[in-house]
Amino acid sequence: MDIPLRHRPGVPSFVEVSLPSDPKYLAVVCTMIREFARLHGMAEELLRKIELAVDEVCSNVIVHAYEGRHDAVYRVRCTFDEPRLVIEVFDRGHSFSLEQCPKPKLEGPLKSRGTGGLGIHFIRKIMDEVEYEGHLGGENCFRMIKKVA
Amino acid sequence: MDIPLRHRPGVPSFVEVSLPSDPKYLAVVCTMIREFARLHGMAEELLRKIELAVDEVCSNVIVHAYEGRHDAVYRVRCTFDEPRLVIEVFDRGHSFSLEQCPKPKLEGPLKSRGTGGLGIHFIRKIMDEVEYEGHLGGENCFRMIKKVA
Amino acid sequence: MDVRVEQNENLWQFHLEGRLDLAGAEAVENAFNPLKSQKLFGCTLIIDFSGVHYISSSGLRVIVACFNHLEEQEGRMILCGMDIAVREVFDFAGLSDVFTITESLAEALDLARTY
Amino acid sequence: MDVRVEQNENLWQFHLEGRLDLAGAEAVENAFNPLKSQKLFGCTLIIDFSGVHYISSSGLRVIVACFNHLEEQEGRMILCGMDIAVREVFDFAGLSDVFTITESLAEALDLARTY
Numbered sequence A, B: 001m002d003i004p005l006r007h008r009p010g011v012p013s014f015v016e017v018s019l020p021s022d023p024k025y026l027a028v029v030c031t032m033i034r035e036f037a038r039l040h041g042m043a044e045e046l047l048r049k050i051e052l053a054v055d056e057v058c059s060n061v062i063v064h065a066y067e068g069r070h071d072a073v074y075r076v077r078c079t080f081d082e083p084r085l086v087i088e089v090f091d092r093g094h095s096f097s098l099e100q101c102p103k104p105k106l107e108g109p110l111k112s113r114g115t116g117g118l119g120i121h122f123i124r125k126i127m128d129e130v131e132y133e134g135h136l137g138g139e140n141c142f143r144m145i146k147k148v149a
Numbered sequence C, D: 001m002d003v004r005v006e007q008n009e010n011l012w013q014f015h016l017e018g019r020l021d022l023a024g025a026e027a028v029e030n031a032f033n034p035l036k037s038q039k040l041f042g043c044t045l046i047i048d049f050s051g052v053h054y055i056s057s058s059g060l061r062v063i064v065a066c067f068n069h070l071e072e073q074e075g076r077m078i079l080c081g082m083d084i085a086v087r088e089v090f091d092f093a094g095l096s097d098v099f100t101i102t103e104s105l106a107e108a109l110d111l112a113r114t115y
């Protein structure tokens, strides 16, 4: 087993990646954030969840913020501020209101449930804190925090 | 098997990562570049070589450009400009002369070989083109290109 | 994402291999396309996840859409070969009780025969 | 990088597990530290790579330094358990003919007994 990285004062613990809004590259950013979290000693089960949360946020940037365009650029920054893993996703597309996202129906016959809404549901279920800052014309930021102590 | 990504005109094929000059994070950048190259259809044997070349350049940035400091930042950009995979590593530390790097001795008794010089040797062996631009006070750039057609 | 399709009378098998994320979901959606022009009454559709080790909500969405389409036409769907990571995401979404899920492809084929 | 050390009379075993990159090389160097204060005449040192699937020139450097130190003191080194990726890097560096390399740990132990 690797010895998990400890936070040493003064040494920044982060990684930041910019990439095109092409769905093909989701695997690249997910693989990277997973490796970063793994280095900080997180267990496989948690790594899977963190990967899912990152993927859901980035997929929303592609589909909603950039309306499916593949040639825009977004940025993912992951910081380990022990014991908090902070993940921020920045885009320059359409903003939205996180508070006004309706909760998905998770029970009853499938037909009655409607589609969508699962992404934000997963993110909220997995992470301890979720917030969003939309900026008209500037950069939007989706921030999520997982306490891993 | 995944269908390899083809270059579509107008869609940028790149990924760019910034990270601290802590050796622990070498695995993060290597894993990411490997996944990017894998997506573009490169075979396992080539992926291993590309990973090694990236690791050697980044290790040199940490050890030589930043003299072993862990809290500086460097940047790795990987672009697929079919059929060329271009990898650039940017740092703001000491620059050097790539041309004046002596070739390592690869034969004879170990004692007589001296240590060092293997990193640049590996990089030159693996990549098709290697160049370096040093800038006093600005950013240095180590660029390497692999033709993958 | 690679999808291998097998059809034998009214039994369809979709063998998925790769990440079922937004990119993978597009590929699977394309693979499901031929179903649109078929009468699916009495058909059984097996989706074999043994080559899938990651699924996101985009992946679930395309499976759910196909399931709804089948139900309308009175066809059936069986999911099989899920590993723990994939199963977890179905659980998260409250979908594990909605679908018919078997451990192995062999069990799915057995079950299809009894319909 | 995790290093498990076993010592039995004049046989030392170092079982490495993880990436032998610049970070891993630091860990291995630390694990080799106790050797510095030992008389290594007649000793055999086995380095077991079965848990290593990646090595860079930084990893080679620490192995070479240890080899040189052993030679000076008339000790021996055996490397074992390398996979193809690791072996390739030794080949690249022209080091495969310099070291005594066996496939498995069992073979390395057998060989150590014959010294």
Ligand SMILES: Nc1ncnc2c1ncn2[C@@H]1O[C@H](COP(=O)(O)OP(=O)(O)O)[C@@H](O)[C@H]1O
Pocket (backbone or CB within 6 Å): A056, A060, A061, A063, A064, A065, A094, A095, A096, A101, A115, A116, A117, A118, A119, A120, A121, C057
């Ligand atoms: N990054 C984003 N930019 C713009 N709108 C977003 C973004 N993320 C989420 N949304 C909005 O929130 C809704 C719910 O998102 P989500 O739970 O992921 O479900 P889905 O994407 O399947 O609709 C989306 O339909 C969209 O309207």
Ligand SMILES: Nc1ncnc2c1ncn2[C@@H]1O[C@H](COP(=O)(O)OP(=O)(O)O)[C@@H](O)[C@H]1O
Pocket (backbone or CB within 6 Å): B056, B060, B061, B063, B064, B065, B094, B095, B096, B101, B115, B116, B117, B118, B119, B120, B121, D057
């Ligand atoms: N990014 C860099 N910044 C400054 N100097 C460098 C850099 N990369 C290489 N060098 C110089 O080139 C030499 C050869 O590098 P390399 O072949 O990797 O061997 P080693 O790092 O083992 O000495 C180094 O010793 C160093 O002097």
